[in-house]
Amino acid sequence: MKVAIDRARCAGHGRCYFTAPELFEPDEIGDGYVIGDGVVAPSLEAKARLAVANCPERAIDISFDVPVDGIDATAGAS
Amino acid sequence: MGHHEPVADWARDFDHTDDAWAADPYAIWDELRGTCPVAHTGRYGGAWLPTRYDDIAAVAYDTDRFTSRSVVVSEFRPPDALAPAGIAPPISSDPPYHQDARRMLLPIFSPQAVEKLEPATRAYCEELIDAVRDRDVVDAAEEYAQHIPVRVIANMLGLPEADADVFRGFVNHVLEGVSLPMDQRAEGMMALFGYLQGHIEDHVARPRDDLISFLLDSELDGEKLNPFHVARTIALLLIAGIDTTWSAIGASLWHLAKTPHDRERLVAEPALMPLAIEEFLRAYAPVTMARLVREDMEWNGCPMKAEEWVLLPFPAANRDPAAFERPNDVIIDREVNRHAAFGLGIHRCAGSHLARMEMRVALESWLAAFPAFELADPAAVRWSEGQVRGPRTLPVTIIRG
Numbered sequence: 001m002k003v004a005i006d007r008a009r010c011a012g013h014g015r016c017y018f019t020a021p022e023l024f025e026p027d028e029i030g031d032g033y034v035i036g037d038g039v040v041a042p043s044l045e046a047k048a049r050l051a052v053a054n055c056p057e058r059a060i061d062i063s064f065d066v067p068v069d070g071i072d073a074t075a076g077a078s
Numbered sequence: 079m080g081h082h083e084p085v086a087d088w089a090r091d092f093d094h095t096d097d098a099w100a101a102d103p104y105a106i107w108d109e110l111r112g113t114c115p116v117a118h119t120g121r122y123g124g125a126w127l128p129t130r131y132d133d134i135a136a137v138a139y140d141t142d143r144f145t146s147r148s149v150v151v152s153e154f155r156p157p158d159a160l161a162p163a164g165i166a167p168p169i170s171s172d173p174p175y176h177q178d179a180r181r182m183l184l185p186i187f188s189p190q191a192v193e194k195l196e197p198a199t200r201a202y203c204e205e206l207i208d209a210v211r212d213r214d215v216v217d218a219a220e221e222y223a224q225h226i227p228v229r230v231i232a233n234m235l236g237l238p239e240a241d242a243d244v245f246r247g248f249v250n251h252v253l254e255g256v257s258l259p260m261d262q263r264a265e266g267m268m269a270l271f272g273y274l275q276g277h278i279e280d281h282v283a284r285p286r287d288d289l290i291s292f293l294l295d296s297e298l299d300g301e302k303l304n305p306f307h308v309a310r311t312i313a314l315l316l317i318a319g320i321d322t323t324w325s326a327i328g329a330s331l332w333h334l335a336k337t338p339h340d341r342e343r344l345v346a347e348p349a350l351m352p353l354a355i356e357e358f359l360r361a362y363a364p365v366t367m368a369r370l371v372r373e374d375m376e377w378n379g380c381p382m383k384a385e386e387w388v389l390l391p392f393p394a395a396n397r398d399p400a401a402f403e404r405p406n407d408v409i410i411d412r413e414v415n416r417h418a419a420f421g422l423g424i425h426r427c428a429g430s431h432l433a434r435m436e437m438r439v440a441l442e443s444w445l446a447a448f449p450a451f452e453l454a455d456p457a458a459v460r461w462s463e464g465q466v467r468g469p470r471t472l473p474v475t476i477i478r479g
Contacts, residue, residue, distance in 0.1 A: 011426040014189060018352065029184035030431055053414040054356075056422055 001040040002063050003048050005032055009059035019054050020047040032059075082121065082257050089114035093121050094151065094366065094389060095257050100463040104406065107394035116380050122151050122256075124386035125368075129394040131401035131418070133378065137369060137388055138422040143377070144369035144388055145172050146425060150465060151368045151387045152256035154263050163307055166314035169425060176424060182296050183311070183428050186234070186289060192431045195230065199436060202229045203443035211447060215454045218335070218444075219328040219472035226440050227323035230432070235312060236288025237277055244273065248313075249320050254464050270316075274309045289315070315429075322364050323433045325468020327440045329362035330355070333408060334445075335453045335474045340410050345449045348442070354410040355437050360417035361408045363393040366465040367421060392418045393467065450477035 003023060005016070016024040016032040022044055024032045040048045052060045085096045088106050093099070099106060107129045110117050117127040128134050137144050147164055148156050156165040164170025168179035185191060206225055210216045228242045237245070251258075251266035258266075278290060282305070285291040293308045303311075334341040344354055367390040371382045382388075395418045397405040402415075420427035427433065453459065454473035462470050 011423060012184070012430075013420060013426055014431060015356075017189075026189050028188055028190070029181065030188040050413060054416055056416050056418055056420075056426075058416075 001042075001045050001048060002038045002065070003034055003040055003051070004038055004061045004063070005034055006059045006061060007031075009057045011057050011059075013056050015054040015056065016051040016060060020044065020051040023048055024051060089117045090119070091121070092117050092119045092125075092127055094127075094465065095254075095463050097463075100461045100467075103391070103393070103467065104397055107391060107397060108406075111394070111398065116378060118380070122153055122387055123155070124383060125151055126371075126380060126382060126386060126388045127391065128388070129391060129398075131395040131398040134390050134392065134395040135418070135422050136378075138367075138390055138418075138425070141173055141424065143372055143375060145372050146170055146176075147172070147370050149368045150252060150256060151389060152258075152263060153260050155370065155385060163310070166310050166317070167307060168311075168428075169314050169318065170310075173424065178298055179311075180424075180428065182298065186292070187428050187430075187432050189431045192435045195234070195432070196435055196439060198233065199226065199230055199439045200443060202226060203440055204447075207443060207447045213476065215473050215475050216448075216451075217472055218331045218451075218474050219324070219469045222444065223327040223331065223440065223468075223472075224320075224324045224470075226327060226436055227320045227433075230323075230436060231315060231319040234289045235315065236281065236286060236290045241273075245316050245320060248273070249317050252317050253321055253466050254462060256464055270313055271309055274312050275305075278305050278309055278312075318427070319429055319432070321462065321466045321468070322427075323429075323436050325364035325462065325466055326359065326362065326433060326437055328469040328472055329364065329467075330358040330437065330441055331444060331474070332453075332459065332469050332472055333358060333362065334441075335451055335472075336456070337408070338452070340408070341445075341450070344410065344441075345445055348445075350411055351438055351442065353412065353415075355434060355441070356415050356417065357408060357410050357412045358437070359419035359434075360396045360402070360412075360415055362467075363396050363417065363419035364466050364468050365419070365421070365427075366391040366393065366467070367425070368465065389465075390421075392421060448476050450479065451475060452477060 010031050012030040014030055017026050023035055025035050027033055052062055082093055085093050111129040115130045119125050149169055162171055162175035168176050171179050206222050210221055229239055232239050248270040281290045281294055296303050344350055369388045371384055371386045373384050375382055399405050420430040451474045454475040458473050459469055460471035462468055
């Protein structure tokens with residue numbers, strides 16, 4: 001699982017970095033940013049989904065790199 | 079305030095200053111959402127009222143067809159001549175001007191900056207509690223909640239705390255005096271700007287480490303902000319920073335006073351506080367915003383005329399069953415809570431992180447001192463009228479163990 005924030009939609013509510021501070025952090029104006037490369041450890045997947053479900057701007061996307069028959073297919077979901 | 083005819087038909091002649099709205103707006107919104115999801119009134123020169131989450135969001139995001147030139151519905155529409163900043167930048171500014179005028183303020187209200195204000199906020203709360211600690215009945219709105227944001231914002235701005243009553247008078251006039259005749263309304267605004275002008279001149283002569291001096295030293299498009307822009311932004315911070323947070327703290331205490339199970343749970347499980355605060359913000363969101371229709375158009379089948387108002391009742395959005403499960407139940411550990419208490423889109427409340435900190439500290443301090451309390455007289459609770467909703471009189475009885 002991987003998370004990303006749509007910069008055009010983020011309005012700085014801060015729900016992501018309060019819900020999942022392991023995955024998101026604020027910049028100097030309070031907008032949310034993904035920490036590191038956005039890859040979510042399995043133990044944090046539930047928190048990542050909660051962050052998505054609480055973002056008022058629907059600005060967080062979750063994607064999965066799923067190997068299908070040896071070929072990587074990418075599925076997006078938000 | 080009784081300057082208007084009572085409402086008989088909420089779909090075609092609504093009035094957000096009506097006593098029935100102040101008493102229980104949720105019933106009105108629930109009824110409209112099912113029967114007439116975008117209501118209209120001829121009052122205030124024409125106004126529309128969407129009550130569904132999706133419609134409210136759509137207006138908030140549509141900054142092309144709805145302007146923020148004014149966000150407080152009354153007979154008074156601020157002159158176009160104040161554009162692009164508007165009467166209280168950046169809340170009254172539209173894109174593209176809005177972005178930089180807002181960007182300038184955000185670092186002051188970032189979570190990191192707000193954290194530094196927490197010890198002083200806690201000290202105010204404890205001082206207020208000390209003054210009433212031995213009493214049996216305390217007005218949690220008048221003697222507690224209302225003072226917290228006034229002191230926080232006065233200290234941030236660099237205005238004397240002793241002028242608290244003066245600020246509250248101005249704010250009350252702007253937010254609750256919306257049914258007053260236009261000349262009285264204009265007089266109230268002039269009094270506010272007259273007051274601020276004196277303090278701004280004093281800061282120009284003697285700069286110091288506060289928000290007024292910061293604004294006077296700030297630049298927009300390579301030029302220092304003029305003192306009139308600074309005055310209008312300060313007016314915004316006073317108006318947006320006081321009644322709103324006072325309302326949110328008061329409504330939370332009202333809920334806890336009448337819901338012993340939630341109060342006991344929050345005392346026993348203080349780690350629930352962040353979720354509980356988001357739920358209080360959802361269920362009792364204080365702020366209804368507004369826009370003006372830019373040009374005649376049909377919107378969702380509604381024939382909207384230029385210069386008509388559109389109310390954005392974020393508290394109604396937060397009670398929409400299409401967006402929230404069990405919307406009228408307050409569930410203090412609700413985990414999925416995409417509420418719109420601080421608005422949506424580019425005008426997201428710039429002070430939201432400050433407001434959350436003030437709410438948390440105010441509730442923690444209160445519960446530490448008074449873990450058990452109840453409404454002294456439910457009938458004595460009085461709610462504000464207009465676009466900011468919260469209890470203004472909230473007598474509670476302290477229960478001693």
